[in-house]
Amino acid sequence: MNKYGNELELILLLTDNHEHDTQELANSLGVTQRNIYYYFENLKKYGFKIIKNRTKYRLDRRNQFFRKLNDSIALNDSEAMFLYQMLMGQDDKNNMVQSIKVKFERFYNLELSTKPAHLKRRRRNIQKLREAMESHKMVRLRSYSSPHSKTKTDRIVEPFLFLNNENEVRCFELKTHVNKTFKVSRAHDVEILDVDWMHEHEHKELFTDIFMFSGEEKQSICLELGQLSHNLLIEEYPLSETYLEEIGDERWLLKTEVVSLVPVVRFVLGLFQDIKIIENVELKNLVEAQIAQMHKMIV
Structure with missing residues (x-):
């Protein structure tokens, strides 16, 4: 098997729900342990993250490659x-x-x-956050771990809403003056401060639209759908059914608010013969721009 074939086989071995040491991997591929370390370096260059547990290895599946591979079902x-x-x-x-x-x-x-210590800390954090919300107090999220910046810092925030079964909390952060969503478990501790909320008028809930896009700002759209686009919309985005109104002759109106026009444009272009844009000038302009761009690619 050539180099790239070996690397592909190595990816399969490192994602088979088991951990392997380098000798096991070398035996499976019919190469030396030195080759395995060489393949490890190549995989890292390609963006894969290799997790080591003592002498055994496995791949972290949460990278761009696996996200794209599983995008439709993830x-x-x-x-x-x-x-x-x-x-x-x-x-x-x-x-x-x-x-x-x-x-x-x-x-x-x-x-x-799922470790007991982690669950205990999460319960303690939730209790303190709930108390702070009820009393409208600021809190300090101690040693909050950010996977993006790979740092642990204290965050002074005004917590005002739990999300996702209390796994996340919506807060107004004083340093950035921005509403953010924090993972409850990533704070080492929550300290309730003897300071009342000062920015309650700026608290904004996170809105999730029928296309599962989330954000603070939203805009209205209105589409007239035929039977095909109506059926596909409900199949792909079940939450949309609440916002559909039958207008006769197997036609329906979709009136709703969305965070982003990106999925709407994609949906309209995919079924353009069955859909009319009734409301939202920006949406019309985006669709026209996409059609013009596609025309240039074809001509």
């Missing part, structure tokens, strides 16, 4: 945690339950989230 972190917590209440002797739990833990890195 769960977000909150959805994964919700389903995982449901599994936690099932029979531990059931082999299928155990198998699914292991896959959730490995793919979404949930091992830490």
